[in-house]
Amino acid sequence: MSTCVESNITNHLIEHLPEQERLLLLSHCELVVLQFGTVLCEHNEGYSYLYFPMSGFISLVTKLPPHKPLEMGVIGNEGMLGVTMVLGLPTVPMQAVVQGKGTAWRIGVGELQQVLQQCPQLRSTLMQYLFILMQQLSISAACAHFHELDQRLARWLLMSQDRAHSNEFHLTHQFLADMLGVRRSGVTVAAGVMQQNNLIQYSRGKINITNRNALEKVSCTCYQKSLDDYKRLLGQPSRDSERRLLTEQGTP
Amino acid sequence: MSTCVESNITNHLIEHLPEQERLLLLSHCELVVLQFGTVLCEHNEGYSYLYFPMSGFISLVTKLPPHKPLEMGVIGNEGMLGVTMVLGLPTVPMQAVVQGKGTAWRIGVGELQQVLQQCPQLRSTLMQYLFILMQQLSISAACAHFHELDQRLARWLLMSQDRAHSNEFHLTHQFLADMLGVRRSGVTVAAGVMQQNNLIQYSRGKINITNRNALEKVSCTCYQKSLDDYKRLLGQPSRDSERRLLTEQGTP
DNA sequence: TCAGGTATGTGCGCTATAACACGTATAGCG
DNA sequence: CGCTATACGTGTTATAGCGCACATACCTGA
Known part of the structure; x- marks a missing residue:
């Protein structure tokens, strides 16, 4: 039963790609486990890997010392961590923490850049997702x-x-x-x-x-x-x- | 005196470009007056023009009825309105209102897309500015x-x-x-x-x-x-x- | 089995701001 | 010259959430 669910859960952004691009992207990805509490990216520091969660989820958290943290968005299998990479900037202005354990496809910054050259649809999908993320930010703020x-x-x-x-x-x-x-x-x-x-x-x-x-x-x-x-x-x-x-x- | 100030005020994003790209971009722009209170773009609706303010400033405001509005960012001569265009999306998830009268360079959506094809540095500058805007959003939220x-x-x-x-x-x-x-x-x-x-x-x-x-x-x-x-x-x-x-x- | 850490429940006084209301002053227009 | 809309001043009450403090429940490991 549990395996049945697992096999049905994929990442929606990847699912969204034409087969050719999907296979190319996946050939550069490796499957990793998202462990609860892991900090995948520190506030305002660069990252080396991007994550496409399949299960589990990641929080984007702003920190404004000396205040408490504040969550600005959640990333699950509908999105990805590190989408600012389409801007050529491997940084995210927030801290990224695993809040729900699960699995994800992971790809290195350099490799994604290569793949992006050959995958116009991937590029466009990520740009759309980046836009969605901006919308989430402004909703969360209000x-x-x-x-x-x-x-x-x-x-x-x-x-x-x-x-x-x-x-x-x-x-x-x-x-x-x-x-x-x-x-x-x-x-x-x-x-x-x-x-x-x-x-x-x-x-x-x-x-x-x-x-x-x-x-x-x-x-x-x-x-x-x-x-x-x-x-x-x-x-x-x-x-x-x-x-x-x-x-x-x-x-x- | 006043004219002296005027002539010194340009748009910093445009200033930032190499001369060749700057001239190409400006050849497609027209000079417009930003009048106080003008709504340049409605919440969640598409826009037809992009603005590079030289003086004056524009507010980005989220609206979450039935609540009061809430400002998420300000655009002056250090930025531009409509930067989401580098994502290929002529929409901004907020309302844009002129808060301080002034002047701006204006360019049509289609024309900017043309210009972007020929101007890698412009593209990269706008991407950087988009990233900055995201940072502003999360700061404003917190x-x-x-x-x-x-x-x-x-x-x-x-x-x-x-x-x-x-x-x-x-x-x-x-x-x-x-x-x-x-x-x-x-x-x-x-x-x-x-x-x-x-x-x-x-x-x-x-x-x-x-x-x-x-x-x-x-x-x-x-x-x-x-x-x-x-x-x-x-x-x-x-x-x-x-x-x-x-x-x-x-x-x- | 007992200690110590973790998770949750509860109370108290305080402050910022909400919602509402009304009073005053200034500019600009007919 | 006076009317009226606009801008600003002030006050009263209610409440959500803060900071702090302490009590209770549960788990886990020595």
């Missing part, structure tokens, strides 16, 4: 400024679930607080309310989404807006089919 | 979330002055409030304190910066960080020489 903790928490859980490919994933309150740029105890209170209303269930870092529909109602519209922005340029990620698979498994 | 009204107001005034090429410019409290995503009366209070401390002086929309050094101290570090991010990739904009000129004029 969301963090105007929306309240419970709405933002709901959104974050939904986005994580979309990318975790599981109803259950590992997130402590402290971690969520760092992503949302708020106090840990604030998250505890908001999550407590959600648990009382049976939207989620958690214990010592293991969060389980029990009522996704209700969670979508609590969330701010930024969640839907993000999905729409993505779909407009790059189409529907494979999210839905995976959800169906998961639901079949989810009640054993 | 700044709006963590920093307080007075700090943010100070930063905004400094950034405006840098791009207005004048110690005095037109900004009502309501306008500032919309940029900062806060209440109008909050701005009134913060600006009142600054006026009492002789940092600024204002009356019915005309704001005059009287003590720039002190204003820089009140501002959050995001102001300096923005400048640094720009300088790292594209060097020092012509800001300083202009400041000197202005100061000579400033005390008649």
Whole structure:
């Protein structure tokens, strides 16, 4: 069963390519494991590898000392880490941390540049994704400024679930607080309310989404807006089919 | 005197190009006036022209109904409006409004695409500027979330002055409030304190910066960080020489 | 089995800002 | 010259989230 799911999960950007380009790109990639908590890229430092997650997900986090961190975007199998490479700049203005373990295709900076020469469609896809990322940044900014903790928490859980490919994933309150740029105890209170209303269930870092529909109602519209922005340029990620698979498994 | 200043103010991105490319680009541009309040581009709609301001400045504003607007970046003679064009996408995920009147070089979308084919250095410069814009977005996001009204107001005034090429410019409290995503009366209070401390002086929309050094101290570090991010990739904009000129004029 | 780390629950006082409301002054127009 | 819109000043109440502090529950390993 589990292998069945694995084989269905690919990276949507790669899937999106014509076969020729896809094969060329993959011939330069190697399969790596994304381990929870790994920092793939430090804030404002260059990177040597780019990652196309297939499962698991990566957070983009800004740091503005002496303040808490603040998450600006999430990268799962619908995107990639290091897309600024199409600008010729192997830097990302944020820290990239693995938030959900999984697997990814990895390629070196130099090799991608070579591949890009021969793959116009890849180039164009990455440019579109970069644009989407900019949209996400501006949504996140406004969301963090105007929306309240419970709405933002709901959104974050939904986005994580979309990318975790599981109803259950590992997130402590402290971690969520760092992503949302708020106090840990604030998250505890908001999550407590959600648990009382049976939207989620958690214990010592293991969060389980029990009522996704209700969670979508609590969330701010930024969640839907993000999905729409993505779909407009790059189409529907494979999210839905995976959800169906998961639901079949989810009640054993 | 005033003409002397005018002739010294150019667009830094254009200045940055080798002569050959600069002349080719300019041969496709026309000179236009940026009138205060003009909306050059609506939120999430395509644009037909790109602008390289020489004086005056343009704000990039996100809108998340039903909330107030929130400014994410400012474009003056150090940048351009429509840089997403290097991604092949003539859209900007924000509204663009003229906040300070001035003049700009304007070029059509199709023409720029032609010119880009022949100008590798232009392409690379625009890519660098796009990267800088992304950095600005993430700084603005964190700044709006963590920093307080007075700090943010100070930063905004400094950034405006840098791009207005004048110690005095037109900004009502309501306008500032919309940029900062806060209440109008909050701005009134913060600006009142600054006026009492002789940092600024204002009356019915005309704001005059009287003590720039002190204003820089009140501002959050995001102001300096923005400048640094720009300088790292594209060097020092012509800001300083202009400041000197202005100061000579400033005390008649 | 006990200690110590990790995760979560809860409370208290404080501050910034929201929402709303109303008062005052100035410019510019008829 | 006076009207009116615009710009600015001020106040009152409510609340979300902060900083800090401490209590409780659970896991894990010596």
